[in-house]
Amino acid sequence: MSYSQANNLPAAIPIGEYVFHRLRQLRVFTVFGLPGEFCMPLMxxxxxxxxxxxxxxxxELNAAYAVDGYSRLKRLGCLITTFGVGELSALNGIAGSFAEHVGVVHIVGMPPTSATTKQQLLHHTLGNGxxxxxxxxxxxxxxxxxMVTDKDLCADEVDMCIRMAWIKQKPTYLGVxxxxxxxxxxSQRLDTPLELELSSSERQRNVTQHRSHSNGSTPSGQGSNGGAFPEQDLPKVILKKLYEARSPAIIVDACVTRQGLxxxxxxxxxxxxFPVFVTPMAKGIINEDLQNFGGVFTGSISAPEVREVVDFxxxxxxxxxxxQEFSTSSFHFNIKPKNSVFLFDxxxxxxxxxxxDVCIKPLMKNLLFQLDQSRINYRFDKKPEIVVPRNKRAENQLLRQEWVWGEFSHxxxxGDIIITEVGTSAFGxxxxxxxxxxWGISQALWGSSGYSLGxxxxxxFAAQELEQEALLYGTINDAHFCHRVILFVGDGAFQITMQELSTMIKWNLKPYIFIMNNQGYSIDRFLHHRxxxxxxxxxxxNYLSLLSVFGATDYETRKIVTMGDLENMLTDQNFAVNNKIRMLEIMVPSMDVPQAIIDKWQREKEGSNVINEPEQAFSIDTGISDPLSWSESPLTELEPEHKRRHL
Amino acid sequence: MSYSQANNLPAAIPIGEYVFHRLRQLRVFTVFGLPGEFCMPLMxxxxxxxxxxxxxxxxELNAAYAVDGYSRLKRLGCLITTFGVGELSALNGIAGSFAEHVGVVHIVGMPPTSATTKQQLLHHTLGNGxxxxxxxxxxxxxxxxxMVTDKDLCADEVDMCIRMAWIKQKPTYLGVxxxxxxxxxxSQRLDTPLELELSSSERQRNVTQHRSHSNGSTPSGQGSNGGAFPEQDLPKVILKKLYEARSPAIIVDACVTRQGLxxxxxxxxxxxxFPVFVTPMAKGIINEDLQNFGGVFTGSISAPEVREVVDFxxxxxxxxxxxQEFSTSSFHFNIKPKNSVFLFDxxxxxxxxxxxDVCIKPLMKNLLFQLDQSRINYRFDKKPEIVVPRNKRAENQLLRQEWVWGEFSHxxxxGDIIITEVGTSAFGxxxxxxxxxxWGISQALWGSSGYSLGxxxxxxFAAQELEQEALLYGTINDAHFCHRVILFVGDGAFQITMQELSTMIKWNLKPYIFIMNNQGYSIDRFLHHRxxxxxxxxxxxNYLSLLSVFGATDYETRKIVTMGDLENMLTDQNFAVNNKIRMLEIMVPSMDVPQAIIDKWQREKEGSNVINEPEQAFSIDTGISDPLSWSESPLTELEPEHKRRHL
Structure with a gap:
């Protein structure tokens, strides 16, 4: 039975309804946004x-972050906002989805066409027509x-907006x-599923656009073989180098999930x-139990054992x-070896x-098809096992970031979906x-504070739908069946978007929200050396009161101050079951940051890359003196084991 | 003593410091925003x-709203955000300032120039260089x-950004x-105060720009007298018409405060x-005790006594x-008479x-200077006194919007600064x-929900500074001395920006926050007829818990459910003194809106402009049946006195 028959649709349906049927066909069941004057008919x-x-x-900003998080798990999401005031509020979130390759259809309810053609002045305009x-x-x-303006073309435009968001994994904009x-x-249109790959003619157009728009950051086309698509020929070139390699490395980056690879x-x-590493954005993609998994490659602040393999x-x-490369104030990400192959989307x-003009999906398929294991020169050498140590500490010992992250590993x-805010948590x-x-979610490149709560x-929402699908289709075995959603967010970032907690409560969602309370913007405190x-x-x-203020009735809160508190929580079997929304306030010192950042800072200091501000400089060597710290006892000198980096 | 001497400045100061001295000279003492990687050196x-x-x-969005509110009282404000993630989040607020003519200097901390010229990829970029x-x-x-890039020009650029924001009452953007x-x-530059009017050459350039950019909404230049500025000649033309008028009207709009008039x-x-009216954005500008004050002109939904004067x-x-005109979903604002004179900024x-190319300030001065009272034909006719009735209701009577607003009048x-959100409050x-x-503050044109809390x-902040200045200079007499800041915001809008409450508490500010709790987006419920x-x-x-959750210690909260509650609150002498932050939750029915909107709706219904959705239509005549209403007792039919519009 066709889709239109199965859903008992009349011969013609309104374009608004058509949009949502198309989204539903791609298993997008939740739509984010706020109502507004011009988008109500759509809703x-x-x-x-x-x-x-x-x-x-x-x-709207929270909604844009939410649709981004949803799409990272389901490959597509939809956001509805209203003209002007609504869409502009969402802009930062959409820009983040663009920067980080996340497929989002942004539908904007616009004033009636009569108003715009007559340039009638309206609410939510700039007043200049x-x-x-x-x-x-x-x-x-x-x-x-x-823009939906033409009866004959509007369904095509809707299809394009949805297809392009799916295929290119970037936001699209549909004005209605x-x-x-x-x-x-x-409605019969719905009986033909959307084509989820570029057609030949679209790919040709793409190349042209690509060339005319390319700049320093995108490779430009000297090597184009003009004619057949290069997915067939490229594997040979790549495999030749691969076979010859004696000390190779694989780095897995985020477009692997975005493109379904x-x-x-x-x-x-x-x-x-080959030894395989992941970028911070790709953590979770590779099974970390693999014998050849080597940890996270974070460029200049990678652990020595990672840098040793990648750099050489x-x-x-x-x-x-x-x-290909990017830098933040915390690290510079750069692949040095001459024999490097970058597979972009x-x-x-x-x-x-x-x-x-290479589509990564067919390329990867061809690579695998042509790959002859017997011709590989490299032989895997047993590497030291990654052990995340248990921190045996006195029960009343106050927390340190370093210890906290170690404990969470266990x-x-x-099945967990682990979301980290761009501050200290992303390093932890x-x-x-x-x-x-x-699954890991972290907005490492765009880095907008407050993103993670949205x-x-x-x-x-996505976790709930994935669970339901697994039940329905039996596609996932029992072990993965339950998706706990676990968020780590600093107090500063939490404040930016905190009301979205209310939406979680409204929908009876059950995430774990760990608020890393370090009394302000610690990552900036540290990096700016003031x-x-x-x-x-x-x-x-009083963070822990918020669940109740927002109307939650079945919830759990804990304030975690000591190592004893932490251990009690993490060993509590009931706590491990995500049967209610939970907010956990983890008290960490305001000048404490994960080891990766300290390492970087120390290296820079040794390399005199640090701007000297002697009277204000923060000293890591002599203990951290911070009048703002909630902790009464100043932190003692770092102990040997914290000099070691794990993973 | 010069400014640089008085402030003991060295001969040269960093441009960052220079910016803040310039702002200080214009009595901008509070700077809004959030810290971020690239703006810390500036901060x-x-x-x-x-x-x-x-x-x-x-x-950042809250910060943009805050600087807009500050500037409406002080004529200028400054916002600092960081590149990309920060500035984009503020965009909707800045667009609002642009639409509503509010002077804001938006300073954006940008990546170092080395990064941009090398197109080094960086955090917070779109990843495309x-x-x-x-x-x-x-x-x-x-x-x-x-953009601050050139040592010799940067101080000029700073001056221009500040001057243009002040003069044109629009946002400016300064990238640093x-x-x-x-x-x-x-530092000697600071000894010459900024020129706060356009120079002749700037005005000439302005005309050119104006012509090339003008479109339907801005008058374009057939009447330009090319040569001397028209402020000298125009008054004659205007006054001739003014003298002849037999049934004239003055409408005062918001640029009067923006331009200091x-x-x-x-x-x-x-x-x-002449009979004088104000637009919704200008309410508060004209002393409402004036015998010729006639109320608020809201175009199509003006009270009959207002329309009678203006339309004829x-x-x-x-x-x-x-x-010149604008429309929202609630009303259309349009001046019909042929003999109309519009004084734009x-x-x-x-x-x-x-x-x-007419500057309104000198024009108004010339108009006043040339105005000969004896030549005015029109003679003022006593108009009926505006009486806001007291609503004598049973103490246990549940609230209605109509009664609430009447009570607040008394x-x-x-000295009060009264801020209303764009929903039902703006009509009330x-x-x-x-x-x-x-002073009244309402974002009537741009209309971004959540604006009012920011x-x-x-x-x-501005009220505090105005009070201090009054103390210092004795410029205002005692009666105006205390500025109570009074906010009316619906529950839906409050949720959008609610964390800014925390900043009020942090600074020990003492506004009255009236949350009109109608359980959702009532204005939209009403206008969309569903x-x-x-x-x-x-x-x-639990709104009233928020002050404590955000760390307030000295505060007052009240939940106002009945007319008795309302009367007790408004007659309490202690309550009238703004000595602490207060949050007051006013429980109004979810389908209750101020009379002005009901009037409009009824007129539309009579004129059959309403889309018939009989099964869902909301009926005002038969009482409001709303399953979502918090009130147990359905609202009874509107009583005769509510058919009357006051002011």
């Missing part, structure tokens, strides 16, 4: 499509923009004037048996590469030669070991 | 300038953009790369004695006009002739009577 149609639900966020300004702004942070929601389109990548790692490799292949770079379990998590089949909401600047302080809240 | 310089304080907001994308986006919503903060500029406008109204006037002059339109006092406030010397923070749509519901919070 009315949402209720008519079975299985679809309207999340109803507390503000310019109705296209927001649409123009969106162009820089989307891969496709369209409020009087156009009712344009009728044939998990299985291919896993196989590639298993067959080659004679062949490095980066699979699902987001960016839509291009390949081998040494200095760029091959545009608490995580299969690098030191943990993930069980297999866990993403946690989106991930919680421990006492007042602008890093934030107002102290 | 470090802030602490070196006396009297300056860093508000430290909870998120495009560093200018955010700067480009800002252009559409600012009147001036500049983090490595440029230390550029040294001569309060005194001139007041005089103009007193001398002519033979001469209408709009002073400080923001827009930078142009004039008389009937259909536009005069660009509680307001001189129209029905109140303001004592003289009150604006309330900014206004609270009372039961689930997407208007919001999670119910």
């Amino acid at each position: 009315d149609t949402l209720t008519r499509v079975p299985e679809m639900r309207w999340a109803g966020n507390t503000n 310019d109705y296209e300004v927001f649409y123009r702004m969106a162009r820089d942070i989307t891969c496709y923009t369209a 004037p409020s009087n156009q929601m009712g344009l009728m389109v044939p 998990l299985r291919e990548t896993e196989l590639f790692c298993e067959i080659t048996n 490799a004679d062949f490095v292949i980066v699979i699902g590469c987001v960016l 839509d291009s390949v770079k081998i040494r200095n030669t760029a091959y545009p 608490w995580f379990k299969q 998590i690098i030191q943990t070991k993930f069980p297999k089949n866990t 993403a946690c909401l989106g991930a919680s 421990s006492n600047a007042k602008y890093y302080d934030i107002q102290q809240w | 470090d310089t802030l602490t070196r300038v006396p009297e300056m304080r860093w508000a430290g907001n909870t998120n 495009d560093y200018e994308v955010f700067y480009r986006m800002a252009r559409d919503i600012t009147c001036y953009t500049a 790369p983090s490595n440029q903060m230390g550029l040294m500029v001569p 309060l005194r001139e406008t007041e005089l103009f109204c007193e001398i002519t004695n 006037a033979d001469f209408v002059i709009v002073i400080g006009c923001v827009l 930078d142009s004039v339109k008389i009937r259909n002739t536009a005069y660009p 509680w307001f006092k001189q 406030i129209i029905q109140t009577k303001f004592p003289k010397n009150t 604006a309330c923070l900014g206004a609270s 009372s039961n749509a689930k997407y208007y519901d919001i999670q119910q919070w």
Whole structure:
């Protein structure tokens, strides 16, 4: 039976309804956003499509973060905002999805076309008759923009917006004037599933665009073989280098999940048996129990054992590469070896030669197909086992970031979805070991503070849907069946988007929210070397009261101050079951950061890269003196074992 | 003694410090924003300038709203955000300032110039090497953009950004790369105050720009007199019409405060004695005790007595006009009479002739100077006194919006700063009577939900500073001395930006926060005629617990359910003294809206402009049946007195 028959659809349906049927076909069941004057007619149609639900966020930025988190697990998400005030509030979130390759369809309810053609001045405009300004702004942070204006074309435009978001894993923008929601389109269109790969003609257009837009960061086309698509020929070139390698390395980056290459990548790692590392954004993609898994590659602040392999490799292949290099104030990410192969989502770079217009999915399939294990020169050498030590501490010992992250390694379990905020948590998590089949979410490149709480909401919706699907189709075995959603967020970042907690409660979602309370913006405190600047302080809240204030009735809260508290919590069997929403406040010193950052800082100091501000400089060697610390006892000198990096 | 001497400045100071000295000279003492990687060096310089304080907001959008509220009272404000993630989050707020003519200097801490010229990929970029994308986006919503890059020019650029924001009352954008903060500029520059009017050459350039950019909404230049500035000649033309008028009207709009024309406008109204009305954005500007004050002009939903005068006037002059017309879903604002004169901030339109390049300040001065009272034909006719009735209700009677607003009219006092959110409150406030010397803040045109709480923070800072200045200079007499900041915000809008409450507590500010709890987005419920749509519901919070959760110790909360509760509160003398932060939850029915909206709705219904959705339509006549209403007793039919509109 066709889709339109199975759903008992009339011959023609309104375009608004059509959008949601298309999304539903791609298993997008939750739509994020806020109601607004111009998008209500659209939202009315949402209720008519079975299985679809309207999340109803507390503000647009939070909604944009939520749809991003949702899409990272389901490959696509949909956000609805209203013209002007709504869409602009979501812009930072959309830009994050663009930077980090996340597929989001952003639908904007616009004023009726009559108002825009007559330039009638309206609410939510800039008052200058310019109705296209927001649409123009969106162009820089989307891969496709369209407007529903023409009866004959609107269904095509909807399809394109959804397809491009799925295929390119970037946001798209669909403007729907409020009087156009009712344009009728044939429901039979829905009987043909969306084409989820670029057509030949689309790929050709892509190449052209690619060339004209390319700049320093994207490989440009000297190596194009003009004619057949290069997925067939490139594997030979790559495999030749791969076979010859004597000290190779694989780095797995985030586009592997975005482009649905998990299985291919896993196989590639298993067959080659090359040492494999993940970028911070890709942690969770590779089974960390693999014998050849080597940990997280964080460029300049990688653990010595990681740098040793990557820096001295004679062949490095980066699979699902987001960016060839990038730097933050904490680290610089750069692949040095000459024999490097970068597999981007839509291009390949081998040494200095760029091959545009390569689709990574068929390329990976061809690579695996042609790969002849017997011709590989490299023989895997047993590497030291990664052991995350248990920190045996006195029960009343106050917490340190270093110890906390170690303990969590032993608490995580299969199926967990682990979200970390861009502050100290994103570094702490690098030191943990993930069980297999866990998902990591971290906005490492765009790095917008407050992102993680919104993403946690989106991930919680997605987790629920993934569980239901697993039940329905029996696609996942029991062990992975339960997806606990676990968030680590600093107090400073939490405050930015905190009302989204309310949406979690409204929907009875059950994440674990660990608030790393270090009394302000610690990562900045540390990196700017001015421990006492007042602008890093934030107002102290009674965080644990918030669940009740927002209307939660079945919940658990804990304040974790000592190692004893931490151990009690993590060994409590009831605590491990995600049967209610939980908020856990982890009290860490305000000047304490994970070891990775301390290492970097020390290296920079040794290398005199540090700007000398002697009177204000923060000294790691003599103990941390911080008048703002909640802890009464000043931190003692770092003990030997903390000099070691794990993973 | 010169400024540099008085402040004991060295011969050269860093550009970062220079910015804050310039702002201080214009009595901008509070700077809003959040710290971030690239703006920290700038914030470090802030602490070196006396009297300056860093508000430290909870998120960037809230900060943008706060600076807008601050600037509406002080004519200028400054916001600091960080590159990418920070500035984009503030964009909706900045667009609001642009639409509503509010002067804001938005300073963005950018990556070091070395990174941008080398196109080194960095944190908070889109990953495509495009560093200018955010700067480009800002252009559409600012009147001036500049970048601190050149040692010799940077102080000029800073001056221009501040001057243009002040003069044009629009946002400006100043990008400061983090490595440029230390550029040294001569402190002697500070001894010459900023020129706060456009120079002749700037005005000429302005005209050119104006012409090339003008579109439907801005008058374009057929009437330009090319040569001398038209402020000298225009008054004659205007006064001729004014003298002849037999049924004239004055409408005062928001640019009167933005351009500092309060005194001139007041005089103009007193001398002519013409009936004077204010737009919703301008409520508070005109002393409502004036015998010729006629109320608020809200276009299509104006009270009959207002429409009667304005629609049938033979001469209408709009002073400080923001827009010639605009419409929202609730009303259409349009001046019909043929003999109309619009005084914009930078142009004039008389009937259909536009005069660009007119500065409103000198024009108003000239108008007043040339105005000959004896030649005025019109003689003021005593109009019925505006009486806001007391609603004598049983103590246990549940609240209605209509009664609530009436009661507040009698509680307001001189000096009050009254802020209303764009939902039902913005309509309710129209029905109140303001004592003289009150300020009203409402984002009527841009209309971004959640704005008002941020604006309330900014206004609270400004109120504090205005009080201090009054003390210092004795500029205001005792009666106005205390500025109570009073916010009316719906529960839906409150949730959007609610964490800014924390910043108020951090600074020990003392606003009154009235949360109009109607269990969701009532204004939309009403206007969309679908009372039961689930997407208007919001999670119910224990609002009154929030002050304590955010760390307040000295505060007051009340839940106001009955008319008795309301009366007790408003007659409590202690309650009237703003000596602590207060949060008051006013329980109103979820389908109850102020009379102005009901009137409009009924008129539309009569005119059959309403889309018939019989099964879902909300019926005002038969009583409001709303399953979501908190109230147990369905609202009874509207009683006769509520059919009347006051003011």
